[in-house]
Amino acid sequence: MDERLRERLLEALDRFNPCDACLGRAFGYRLTGLENRERGRALKLTLGMLAQAEDDTDALELLARSGLEEATAVLDDPPSPEPCGICEGVLSRCDEFAEAAALELEELDFDGFIIGSRWPDRVLDRERELWDVLETEGEPIKREFNREVGKRVERILGERADPRDPDAELIFDFRPSLDDPKLELNVKPVYVRGRYLKLRRGLPQTKWPCPKCKGAGCSECDYTGKVYLESVEELIGMVLKDAFLAEYHKFHAAGREDIDVRMLGNGRPFVIELLYPKRRTADLRRLEERIEKEVGNKVRVRDLELGEAEDVRRVKDLSERSLKRYRAWVVFEREVSEDRVRKALNELTEREIHQRTPRRVLHRRADKVRVKRVHEARLIRHEGDEAVVEFLCDPGLYVKELISGDEGRTRPSLAELVGVRAECERLDVIEFLEEGDRG
Ligand SMILES: [Zn+2]
Numbered sequence: 001m002d003e004r005l006r007e008r009l010l011e012a013l014d015r016f017n018p019c020d021a022c023l024g025r026a027f028g029y030r031l032t033g034l035e036n037r038e039r040g041r042a043l044k045l046t047l048g049m050l051a052q053a054e055d056d057t058d059a060l061e062l063l064a065r066s067g068l069e070e071a072t073a074v075l076d077d078p079p080s081p082e083p084c085g086i087c088e089g090v091l092s093r094c095d096e097f098a099e100a101a102a103l104e105l106e107e108l109d110f111d112g113f114i115i116g117s118r119w120p121d122r123v124l125d126r127e128r129e130l131w132d133v134l135e136t137e138g139e140p141i142k143r144e145f146n147r148e149v150g151k152r153v154e155r156i157l158g159e160r161a162d163p164r165d166p167d168a169e170l171i172f173d174f175r176p177s178l179d180d181p182k183l184e185l186n187v188k189p190v191y192v193r194g195r196y197l198k199l200r201r202g203l204p205q206t207k208w209p210c211p212k213c214k215g216a217g218c219s220e221c222d223y224t225g226k227v228y229l230e231s232v233e234e235l236i237g238m239v240l241k242d243a244f245l246a247e248y249h250k251f252h253a254a255g256r257e258d259i260d261v262r263m264l265g266n267g268r269p270f271v272i273e274l275l276y277p278k279r280r281t282a283d284l285r286r287l288e289e290r291i292e293k294e295v296g297n298k299v300r301v302r303d304l305e306l307g308e309a310e311d312v313r314r315v316k317d318l319s320e321r322s323l324k325r326y327r328a329w330v331v332f333e334r335e336v337s338e339d340r341v342r343k344a345l346n347e348l349t350e351r352e353i354h355q356r357t358p359r360r361v362l363h364r365r366a367d368k369v370r371v372k373r374v375h376e377a378r379l380i381r382h383e384g385d386e387a388v389v390e391f392l393c394d395p396g397l398y399v400k401e402l403i404s405g406d407e408g409r410t411r412p413s414l415a416e417l418v419g420v421r422a423e424c425e426r427l428d429v430i431e432f433l434e435e436g437d438r439g
């Protein structure tokens with residue numbers, strides 16, 4: 001061994017008392033196929049042999065203090081081993097940490113995992129100082145820890161560590177304490193996409209927290225924290241969350257219908273994000289049936305399939321590109337002839353509608369004029385002052401106002417063309433056309 005290297009190693013032992021792994025890691029990229037602890041032990045053994053040959057008790061004592069039993073054995077009055085000044089003993093506990101990790105991961109259903117770690121600055125600073133003394137550029141402690149624990153967990157669980165696309169990530173946070181790290185488990189969400197039907201009016205699409213208490217519960221909301229007890233989101237989410245043993249769910253849909261509007265026909269596309277799932281698969285046909293059985297008078301789902309993160313953006317984009325077909329129950333102020341209604345609907349067909357933000361949504365939407373197109377307008381039924389009509393509309397066209405005219409804010413409107421005041425009494429979305437659905 002080079003004299004200069006030997007001096008530096010003895011200085012490092014004196015200042016940092018590194019364990020085999022921390023010493024070996026400083027030379028972590030020399031000779032492959034070795035574990036750092038083997039590298040460190042090889043260096044310590046070499047130093048020990050040289051020290052014994054020269055009767056260098058000081059050096060042997062440093063080695064004994066750092067845990068080299070061979071040095072302890074040859075000394076008359078050896079010092080007792082002291083914890084590593086870099087990792088403070090963490091790297092000698094990899095087996096134990098791997099057991100803890102396996103315990104956390106065991107109850108999960110996953111494909112590929114990764115072990116991560118976070119370290120206090122003092123460990124990283126001392127590691128850097130050690131390398132400076134040794135004039136090396138070693139392997140960071142984080143990499144060694146993650147790899148060593150990962151290898152052990154692979155052996156315990158028979159499950160592959162996969163850094164490219166892991167479903168589960170377990171992070172040891174040593175920042176608060178090196179003895180007792182905090183464990184943080186991150187699991188990739190599961191995405192389930194499909195289409196939903198809303199069969200009951202008065203049901204909001206998403207959870208609607210009480211505006212007064214913001215969900216905490218108050219006298220205003222009967223201590224439910226909600227304006228409406230149920231929503232499409234919650235009715236579907238409840239069943240899926242349960243099936244995937246998830247902790248939370250987030251609901252994303254291709255637009256939304258008003259609370260008093262039903263969503264029928266082929267349903268509206270949605271994707272539900274299940275967070276912290278313990279299961280990653282389920283029999284989706286059975287889940288559709290379960291939803292039908294449990295809440296089928298309010299909500300149904302169809303075409304459920306496992307999705308991916310990208311579906312969230314996709315489903316949102318869809319709402320801006322999809323035409324919707326509506327069925328509306330119209331009430332005129334007085335009796336009108338079928339002929340007049342038919343004529344008005346013909347005029348609305350393939351017509352551009354200039355629609356200023358409806359008064360009812362002005363509190364949450366900017367006041368501006370949108371130009372949208374009605375593609376089809378058909379009369380289904382007419383009697384006296386009532387008519388049932390169907391419209392196929394551009395996305396974002398407000399149909400209630402297309403009927404009433406919203407006091408001149410929507411032009412033309414059915415009321416304007418018939419020449420009699422009209423209101424939309426009930427409304428259903430009966431078809432959600434995705435791009436390409438329409439010939
Ligand atoms: Zn160490």
Ligand SMILES: [Zn+2]
Pocket residue numbers: 210211212213214215216217218219220221222223224225226
């Ligand atoms: Zn409240």
